[in-house]
Amino acid sequence: MSQHRPTGPNGRSGGVPALPDLPEATVARLPEYLRALHHIAETGNDTISSEGLAAAAGVNSAKLRKDLSHLGSYGTRGVGYDVALLIDQIEFTLGLTQRRAVALVGVGNLGHALAGYAGFASRGFRIAALFDADQARVGEPINGLDVRHISELATVAAAESIAIGVIATPAAAAQDVADALVAAGVTSILNFAPCVLSVPEGVDVRKVDLAIELQILSFHEHRKSALTSLPGGLAEEAVGT
């Protein structure tokens, strides 16, 4: 999913503040904790136990504490975590202290929806530019931004300091778009096209494939219906804890 460069055993020389190595599984959960913490903050709580936060994030509390211990020691034994402090720590770790500019390529069905998705803005990102290869769409205003032609990518990316790109094109176009993004200096790509992208070392790719999510659910449906049709009683038994 994400091309990942091992950061090595932190073998550094200078007195630079060390960014600790975080397990990838932990990194993937931090945003969930952050979302839960914002929710908790909104309800007026300024302290939360690992048990409470874990419940809000849908994980078990041992895992949560283990995850947070990688960031440092920001809880108080016998009390819990200071919500505001923990929000700050996680936001810092995720690099969300600056609002990051994002380029969105492909303003079809899905791209159009993503361009208007309020969750990006509220959670640390700014859609800074929209691109499409179709001249007929260039100039079209979406959510306050005019769609630009893909050929302008490099210029705009430089001008807006864009390091993150979102691909919402058909699969057939995605690799070319990825190449263009990389050429424009983008080093992180979120790919909604159902295909594998090849990118140089140092560029991170994450993929969201909507049909794959349904197919995974389909697998479990298939299992569930197979169990149901077994001779009496077995279904319950096999479902276990």
Place this chain on the structure above:
Amino acid sequence: MSQHRPTGPNGRSGGVPALPDLPEATVARLPEYLRALHHIAETGNDTISSEGLAAAAGVNSAKLRKDLSHLGSYGTRGVGYDVALLIDQIEFTLGLTQRRAVALVGVGNLGHALAGYAGFASRGFRIAALFDADQARVGEPINGLDVRHISELATVAAAESIAIGVIATPAAAAQDVADALVAAGVTSILNFAPCVLSVPEGVDVRKVDLAIELQILSFHEHRKSALTSLPGGLAEEAVGT
């Protein structure tokens, strides 16, 4: 992410055809192999090696062979895999031999795009009904389907044999929608709302949170820029293989 019931050590009595236990990580990759295989089939190849398929799916070949070995032995040593046969096997395993009916709840920005997403139809699913809580949207035709009021969920789900639901509502509404889906007999949910759902045992939930994907990328951006700003040379060194 997905509430998962361990299926137990296959402890069965009767002579029912055994569905082998598959590691969850393998299940999550099968759809990717399937997509790659369809692509390979379209290019006219009827045989593919593990090396070739692995490359097309973006994984290493040892992992691919290990994954496929869980389904049984469908390759030929010295030759490779029969593309059509493997497609059939994976589709069977994923329960894609029947086209599955899906209910989509919430036809805002994102829901609208999902309702029109061709990838669902082409990869085993049929959006059978659209729902919204907003009476103003009820009756609106989207992609050949009229939006219905959420109160009709149970009736329609039964009539259309819907077992899979997609939630594309605001977070605040998502839990109520999930409850309604479960009450209507839905046993698999794909949740696009940024919140944790609580569902009964036996119901599977998968979650897609678009902002979380960007936040994970942001983390890596943060790391990369920290490395870049280190005193000369270290950046290259730390990036490693």
Place this chain on the structure above:
DNA sequence: TAGATTGTTAATCGATTAACAATC
């Protein structure tokens, strides 16, 4: 102090990978 809760340890579990014997 007594009660609560963190941070850490250590055991367990599952996933990945390289290597290679089996076999086409």
Place this chain on the structure above:
DNA sequence: TAGATTGTTAATCGATTAACAATC
């Protein structure tokens, strides 16, 4: 037969979890 490639083994690695000592 020789070459190619699978399916499996076994070692390694990373993630999860329960338990509890540390400490507020």
